[in-house]
Amino acid sequence: QVQLVESGGGLVQAGGSLRLSCAASGRSFSTYAMGWFRQAPGKEREFVAAISWHTISTYYADSVKGRFTISRDNAKNTVYLQMNSLKPEDTAVYYCAADTSTNLVVRKTGEYWGQGTQVTVSS
Numbered sequence: 173q174v175q176l177v178e179s180g181g182g183l184v185q186a187g188g189s190l191r192l193s194c195a196a197s198g199r200s201f202s203t204y205a206m207g208w209f210r211q212a213p214g215k216e217r218e219f220v221a222a223i224s225w226h227t228i229s230t231y232y233a234d235s236v237k238g239r240f241t242i243s244r245d246n247a248k249n250t251v252y253l254q255m256n257s258l259k260p261e262d263t264a265v266y267y268c269a270a271d272t273s274t275n276l277v278v279r280k281t282g283e284y285w286g287q288g289t290q291v292t293v294s295s
Contacts, residue, residue, distance in 0.1 A: 208222070
């Protein structure tokens with residue numbers, strides 16, 4: 173079992189930065205790949221980024237490549253999403269998820285989910 177709690181969301185102007193954190197509880201955190209997804213009002217949930225359990229591999233949606241960076245600290249049971257050069261279209265509820273890399277990246281799903289944190293980017 174893995175419990176996930178996101179934090180770090182907020183209101184930021186276009187061009188600004190935010191860093192999201194996802195704190196996990198459960199002794200098996202380091203064995204899971206971790207991912208970030210987002211869902212804007214009236215839209216389907218979309219994959220944003222993922223990182224393998226050993227941190228060697230990272231994956232990004234084309235829409236965030238070069239602007240967002242995913243990282244994790246297994247000693248702190250935490251995964252991060254550094255978001256730079258934010259755009260109004262990045263506005264969404266951001267969720268972290270835990271599963272295998274294949275499920276997160278290919279199937280766009282996760283075994284465990286957090287409750288989400290709101291990110292709003294004003295123009």
